[in-house]
Amino acid sequence: MSLIKNLIKEPEIKSKAKNDSGNSDEEKKPKPIIKSALDLQRLKLEKLMKNPDKPVIIPEHRKEKDFMQSVPTFVRNVMGSSAGAGSGEFHVYRHLRRKEYARQKMIQSKSHQELLDEEYQEKLEQNRRLAEEKTAKKRAKRLKKKGRAKRTKQSNPKELVTASDDDKSNDSESETETKNTDSNVKNEEANEVNTKEKKEN
Known part of the structure; x- marks a missing residue:
C-alpha cells in the first residue's frame, strides 16, 4: 500500500515544485x-x-527456518510436577512449547512435501512409461508395414506400383470381372438356345 x-x-x-518556480502556465499532470x-x-x-x-533490488526467496539443522537447544529448567512449582518460569515454558510446536509443524510440512514430491515423481514415471509403450506399439506397426512392403517388393520385383496405382488397378480389375461375368452369362444363354434348337431339329 x-x-x-x-x-x-x-x-x-x-x-x-513547478508551481513554486513560477511555471504556472504549464498544465498540471x-x-x-x-x-x-x-x-x-x-x-x-x-x-x-x-x-x-x-x-533494481529483487528480493530473494525467503528460506524457511530449519529447526533440525540449527544448534540443538537443551532444556535445563525442567518443570516440576507439583502444583505451583516453577510458576514464575512460565515464560520459559511457553517459549519451549512454542519452539516444540514449530519443530513439529516443520517436520509435518517436510513429510507432506516429500509425499507430494513422491506422488509427482510416480506420475512422471507413469506418463513416461505410457509414452514409451505407445511409441513402441507404433514402431512395431511401422516395422511390420515396412516388412510387408519389402516382402511384396521381393516377390514381385517387376511391379513397382504405388498405392494410387493399386487403387486404379483394383477398380479396373473389378470392371473387367463384371464384364467377363456378363459376357459369360450371355454365352451360356446363347449355348442353351443353340442346344435347344439342335434338339428341335
Whole structure:
C-alpha cells in the first residue's frame, strides 16, 4: 500500500515544485488513478524507466527456518510436577512449547512435501512409461508395414506400383470381372438356345 502512496505522491510533489518556480502556465499532470493491477504495474514500470541506470533490488526467496539443522537447544529448567512449582518460569515454558510446536509443524510440512514430491515423481514415471509403450506399439506397426512392403517388393520385383496405382488397378480389375461375368452369362444363354434348337431339329 505504501508503494501505491509513493507512486501517487511523486507527481504531486513535482507539480508543487513547478508551481513554486513560477511555471504556472504549464498544465498540471492529473493525479494517477489506479483502477486495476494493470494500472499499478504500468506506474511501477514508468517509475523504473524514469531512471534506467538505477539498480533494481529483487528480493530473494525467503528460506524457511530449519529447526533440525540449527544448534540443538537443551532444556535445563525442567518443570516440576507439583502444583505451583516453577510458576514464575512460565515464560520459559511457553517459549519451549512454542519452539516444540514449530519443530513439529516443520517436520509435518517436510513429510507432506516429500509425499507430494513422491506422488509427482510416480506420475512422471507413469506418463513416461505410457509414452514409451505407445511409441513402441507404433514402431512395431511401422516395422511390420515396412516388412510387408519389402516382402511384396521381393516377390514381385517387376511391379513397382504405388498405392494410387493399386487403387486404379483394383477398380479396373473389378470392371473387367463384371464384364467377363456378363459376357459369360450371355454365352451360356446363347449355348442353351443353340442346344435347344439342335434338339428341335
